[in-house]
Amino acid sequence: MGTSLDVLNHEMVPDHQIMGEEEVADLLATYHITLEQLPKIYHDDPAVKTIGGEVGNVIRIIRDSRTAGRAEAYRLVVKRPKK
């Protein structure tokens, strides 16, 4: 391996956080949804790997938004299907 790069430090990569179980329950309740109705992110996504996300975790992504200034999105970590 050469030099390792922390993708989280790249300016184009937004902030990723793993959400706690309670937070997830709150999230699902506010939107009246099941876990499956969340947007997905692959388990081998470089940012997910760096913060140690596991399949089944929900990731909070905080972005700078051109329209809203700051925008939050939530994604469920899923396994990447082969091909």
Next chain:
Amino acid sequence: MTSPKRVGRIEFGLFSPKEIRKMSVRKIIWADTYDDDGFPYPQGLMDLNLGVIDPGLRCKTCDQKAADCPGHFGHIELAKPVIHVGYTRLIRKLLRVTCRSCSRLLMTSEEVEKIIGHEDSELAGEIVSEKDIKKERVCPHCGEQQLKINFEKPTTFSEVFVEDGRKVEHKLTPADIRARLERIPDDDLRALGVNPDVARPEWTILTVLPVPPVTMRPSIILENGQRSEDDLTHKLVDIIRINQRFKENQDAGAPQLIIEDLWELLQYHVTTYLDNEVAGCPPARHRSGRPLKTLSQRLKGKEGRFRGSLSGKRVNFSARTVISPDPNLSIGEVGIPLAIANEMTLPIRVTQFNLEEMRQYILNGPERPTIRSPCGANYAIRPDNRRMRLSEANLETVAEMIEPGWTVERQLKDNDIVLFNRQPSLHRMSIMAHRVVVMDGKTFRLNPAVCPPYNADFDGDEMNLHIPQTEEARAEAEILVSVSSNILSPRTGGPIIGGIHDHISGIFLLTHTVRHFSKEETLYLTQHLDIEHLPEPDRMDENGNPLWTNKQVFSLVLPDDLNMVFKASSCQNCETCRREMCENDAFVRIINGNLISGTIDKKGIGAFDGQILHRIIRQHGMKRAARFIDDVTKLSIRGIMLEGFSFGIDDEDLTRTEYGQIDEVLNTAISDVDRRIKIYNEGQLEPMPGRTLEETLEMQIMQVLGKARDRTGEIAGRHLGMDNSAVVMAVSGARGSMLNLTQMAGCLGQQSVRGERIMRGYEDRTLPHFRRNERGAEAHGFITNSYKSGLSPTEFFFHAIGGREGLVDTAVRTSQSGYLQRRMINALQDLKVAYDGTVRTTGGRIIQFRYGEDGTDPGRSSYGAPVDVKGIVESVLKEEVK
């Protein structure tokens, strides 16, 4: 309604020969269709067991009439198996991954497990692919040396083995392949992602061919009484013929060579029957030379079953004709020819409240003689849903009969709401709801201000009209789709409907600098406006007659409390702005609805960037904005007619002085180019950083010639002032630019291909008129002439080269963006914004947690921002806000 059954599961698989025989109602052996009496041959392709298409006959299988019998499959027993073209890739894969002797997967069970894993392990769901198997290895199960499998399109498979150091290809017959596929164990197939319960691989090699029911390949009877068969029937005839010959030869013990030829022929016919556009296979043709439309062609592509028949919708209650302009219509109206209004109807239920009105419609009858006459009705529908066509003969009887519960199909009349559309319908403003104005003539009429959203012009464009048939549809059209609710584009958040072309020239001519109008002129200008009285006159002339300024006239169409300050299109962006003292009168200042200074042009009222329009929408709403556009279009047309506006060839004339100056500029530029070429040839040229010598020279030349062209434009522009129509159009932003004017009056300039001078052509030169390796301006497409003076032959040729590039670019761009749009719409069409502000799919899955991240509807925003802060501050301060 249809039954509320739910589709639980769909299974995809292959038909086994057994299943094909089981569903077949008849074995087909005769290639003929009908006998001399026009009766189908038994066991022929039109056998009565396969369903009936001729009225009067009954199906022998289900005993139903032509209209009710769905048709039934038959089958053909093939003399020898043939490959199904649709599965050649699967066959190739299976041949390459299985053993040629024992047909097991060419992997040990440990190797397989490594890839697909045990059930419920990490890797569950994975399948073995062709890449996982090493080439030409030895079978781990029986030790057989494997051979390379070659596949040649469309359906030829062969094994390659080495004999005396030479490669020899041995062809595999479909029967050989079938035998190999038959032996592949079920478990190995599962590892390969094939479910053997529904799709055994040997079923991809056909031994028996299903014959589709006659209902899906009906024959048609031509005018001369001859029958013309469907393409599929033609192809099936070919297959049966060859199959029959094949069988006979086989039974007679014909030599191997002939058998092989016939086998290949049978394969060809079956292949083209399934797909007539396979690579490496000449398409089967009709006698006329037209390629046959076989099974795959019926399904594929834009006109195929899926895109053409299932997702494609055709409608009634629609009309289409050429469009033409009418500036006296409101933007929310559309002019409909009487002939169309008489033909199109909308249903009205008869109630005790409208009984008399309906009776009158019926008495008026189906023929409305003039646009002033009251509208009639074409049909009356009885409570039992029987339709009665109204005609002169039955008007009075029907009028007496109607009572609540009936429905009357009334003709279109003024103020009905209709949907108006122009293709390509690229955005939602391509379909808008208008109100009907019945008119004479044969074209749809619309206000030119609504051309931008439809992207319409009047060079022969046609548009479509649809009549909503229910109260709900009409209400929805009025509230969501009306023109006035679509003035703001959801793309930019700015107005998309507004003045164009003559509206802008007209309002520019009207408002430019301060002028005075007599009472007659003022009334002429304002006669179509809805105003009660004129304002106080600005001053009196020497005879004591009142005079009004042009700015006062324009102010009449503005809302009383409008306050804004902005710079017009004609603003030159001077270093220091002289504001109200601007010499171009480009500083627009509106206080309390009065135009104090400045010229109204594209920046004020134009579609896309009309600032006054935008401000009125924000502060007074869509209704007022629609009225403003109506008023401005009418006023500006009067304004342009007051003075007259035209452009002719002599408007491009310059004086001898200017022509002399232009010649001088061009000659200096050309000799400057020659000087730089000389420097280059002497090797004295300094290359620019990161460029070669040639590139440096080219850039310098382009720069010198570009400047020269601009200089001629300046010279021409100095002579052509505001009295020139083209200048007025360019300055006001109505149409054209100063560059267009330069090219007409001054010099056309450098022609280019891909941003470079023209280099292509003959060996070392562009045209035989020049010396080889000549680098001068004229030799590479610099045009010194103008459109007015006319191009020399070489210049004309270079101009054509440059022009062609533009045409090719547009052609490529439209096809690419069309496909991009199609894919995007397919991906997004079912998304909607839920009540909680999230964007969701139909399954409730979230795409965005907040629409656009800020929850703002761009169609109700001010250029994307939720609040127009600048506009509000400006209105209060009545001053320009930076």
